[in-house]
Amino acid sequence: MLTVNELALESDTPAHVVRYYLRIGLIQPAAQQENGYRLFTSHDAARLRFVRMAKHLGFTLNEIKQITQHAELGESPCDDVRKIIQHRIHENRAKIEEMMKLQERMEQALEQWDLMPDGIPDGNSVCHLIESVEGSEGHCHTET
Amino acid sequence: MLTVNELALESDTPAHVVRYYLRIGLIQPAAQQENGYRLFTSHDAARLRFVRMAKHLGFTLNEIKQITQHAELGESPCDDVRKIIQHRIHENRAKIEEMMKLQERMEQALEQWDLMPDGIPDGNSVCHLIESVEGSEGHCHTET
DNA sequence: CTTGACCTGTGTGTAACACACAGGTTGTAG
DNA sequence: CTACAACCTGTGTGTTACACACAGGTCAAG
Numbered sequence: 001m002l003t004v005n006e007l008a009l010e011s012d013t014p015a016h017v018v019r020y021y022l023r024i025g026l027i028q029p030a031a032q033q034e035n036g037y038r039l040f041t042s043h044d045a046a047r048l049r050f051v052r053m054a055k056h057l058g059f060t061l062n063e064i065k066q067i068t069q070h071a072e073l074g075e076s077p078c079d080d081v082r083k084i085i086q087h088r089i090h091e092n093r094a095k096i097e098e099m100m101k102l103q104e105r106m107e108q109a110l111e112q113w114d115l116m117p118d119g120i121p122d123g124n125s126v127c128h129l130i131e132s133v134e135g136s137e138g139h140c141h142t143e144t
Numbered sequence: 145m146l147t148v149n150e151l152a153l154e155s156d157t158p159a160h161v162v163r164y165y166l167r168i169g170l171i172q173p174a175a176q177q178e179n180g181y182r183l184f185t186s187h188d189a190a191r192l193r194f195v196r197m198a199k200h201l202g203f204t205l206n207e208i209k210q211i212t213q214h215a216e217l218g219e220s221p222c223d224d225v226r227k228i229i230q231h232r233i234h235e236n237r238a239k240i241e242e243m244m245k246l247q248e249r250m251e252q253a254l255e256q257w258d259l260m261p262d263g264i265p266d267g268n269s270v271c272h273l274i275e276s277v278e279g280s281e282g283h284c285h286t287e288t
Numbered sequence: 289c290t291t292g293a294c295c296t297g298t299g300t301g302t303a304a305c306a307c308a309c310a311g312g313t314t315g316t317a318g
Numbered sequence: 319c320t321a322c323a324a325c326c327t328g329t330g331t332g333t334t335a336c337a338c339a340c341a342g343g344t345c346a347a348g
C-alpha cells in the first residue's frame with residue numbers, strides 16, 4: 001500500500017496534484033488509515049499514469065473522468081476519445097492562430113514604441129503608448 | 145449619465161463584462177441612483193475603451209488596474225508598460241511553442257489511431273488508444 | 289521525551305469571465 | 319390606472335487546473 005507521496009513518486013506526479021485529483025474524485029484511494037491518510041495500490045498508480053498520459057495528449061480532467069468512468073462500466077471510451085481529440089485539434093489550432101496574432105500585435109507595438117518617449121498622464125490619456133496602437137480610434141473588431 | 149448597458153454599448157463591451165470589471169474595481173461608477181443602479185460619464189466610457197485596448201494588447205486586468213492607478217497618481221506607467229509587454233512577448237512565444245507541440249502530439253495520435261480498432265476496457269487497460277501513444281512507458285518530461 | 293523534518297488533509301486564492309436568479313423598470317395595451 | 323411582457327439590475331455561484339498556506343500528525347535522531 002502506497003501513501004499519497006509514494007503514489008506521487010510512482011506516477012511521476014507532484015503530490016499536491018495527486019491531492020487535487022483526489023479532491024475532485026478523478027482518482028480514489030483504495031483504502032484509508034485510521035488517521036485519515038489515504039492508501040493506494042499499484043493499480044491506482046497505473047490509473048494515475050493513464051491520467052497523466054491523457055492530459056499530456058490534451059484531454060481535460062473532466063474528459064478523463066468521463067473516460068475512466070465509461071471504462072469502469074465496461075463501455076469502450078475509444079469513440080469518444082477520437083471525437084474529443086478531433087475537436088481539440090480544431091480548438092487548439094484556432095487558439096494558436098489567435099495567440100500568433102496577439103504576438104504580432106505585441107511585437108509591432110513594442111517596435112513602434114521604440115521611437116516614442118514616456119509620457120505623463122493627464123485626464124484625457126492614461127498611457128499614450130497603448131492608446132497610440134492601431135485600432136484605437138477606428139476599432140478593428142477581431143473577436144470570437 | 146449612462147447606465148451599465150449604455151456604457152457597454154458605448155465602449156463596445158458586453159454588459160456582463162462591464163459588470164465584472166465593476167466587481168473587481170477595475171472601473172468605478174461616477175454616481176449611483178437611489179435604487180442602486182450605477183451611472184457613468186463619457187469619461188468612464190473612454191477609460192473602459194482604454195481597458196479594452198490594453199487587453200487586446202495582451203495586458204492582464206490586474207496589470208491594467210496597476211497602470212490606471214499609476215496614471216491617476218500622475219506617475220507615468222509607460223516604463224512598466226514596456227517591461228510588461230516585453231515579458232509577455234517571451235511568455236506568449238513559449239506558450240505558442242508548447243501548444244504547437246501539443247498540436248503535433250494530437251495529430252500524430254489521431255493518425256496512428258486510424259489504423260486501430262476500438263477496444264473494450266479490461267482491468268489492465270482503460271483506453272488502449274491513449275495508452276498506445278509514444279511516451280507512455282518512457283516518460284518524456286517537458287514541464288515548466 | 290523532545291526536537292526537527294517531513295508529511296497529511298483541507299481551505300482558500302488565482303484569471304476572466306459565463307450563467308442563473310430574484311427583483312426592479314419601462315413600455316404598451318386595455 | 320392596471321396588467322403584463324420584455325428587458326435590465328446587482329450579485330451569487332460555477333468554471334479549469336492547479337498553487338499556496340495552515341494546523342496538526344508521524345517518524346527518526348538524540
